[in-house]
Amino acid sequence: PDPLPESLVREILDTARWSPSGGNVQPWKVIAVAGAARQAIVDLAKPALMANPAGEEGDRPIYPEALWEPHRSYRYKVGEDMYALLNIPREDKAARLMWLAQNYEFFGAPAALFFVIDRRMGHGQWAHLGMFMQSIALAALEKGVSSCMQECWARLRDTLHAHFALPAHEMVYCGMALGFANHFAGAGVKSFTPRTLPRAGTSTTRLAANATAKAKATSPAPIGRVRPPSHPTIPRARVAITNTGTCRMNSA
DSSP: OOOOHHHHHHHHHHHHSSOOOOGGOOOOEEEEEEHHHHHHHHHHHHHHHOOTOOOOOOSSOOOOOTOTTTTHHHHHHHHHHHHHHTOTTTHHHHHHHHHHGGGGGGGGGGGEEEEEEEETTOOOHHHHHHHHHHHHHHHHHHHHEEEEEEEGGGGGHHHHHHHOOOOTEOOOEEEEEEEOTTSSSHHHTTTTTGGGGGGOOOHHHHHHHHHHHHHHHHHOOOOOOOOOOOOOOOOOOEEETTTTTTTEEOOO
């Protein structure tokens, strides 16, 4: 795959660091890997999963136990639709496992991000982390870089915790693959968009009424391109390069 310039990764993170954060808590940390640092993680994934197939999700599982309806059906359908596009039938367990294993090679992407959060943070701060991840994906897309959010790395939380030498109070939430999309490979999967998925409808009656009432009370500001605030007293994280060849986002 074509490598991602370090300067481009920095630009993406520098844009996304202005993502909304209640109270400006900024509960996220990022570890970016490429080259040898990326390969080291690929190399440790397979033996770790073979030694512990159940994974290392701990008390923060990817999905709740005994997922209920309608969410269970949503999850089932997205998996079946994806494998249908890949022409992998349900009976071909080996092929499905081989495809799943590509997660742990970042699907061939040349760079990856890992998101770290303090275990003591509450549900609200996890939501802030999610908004930050979305901001990274959107900022990357604007610069021609594709992404794939990968919760699968939660199955290697303990392994990654030790690999990155994280303090006891921090944990890896998930990863994100970054790279330039190959439009000639996996065309079927690339046609798999959110528009093909079942989504719950939204009633707009109350929203419209609230919007009308608010418009009468206030004069809305013009809507334009969102730009980072320039207030000098608001600290935001910047990216620093460690001597291991990985990028870490540290508090300024």
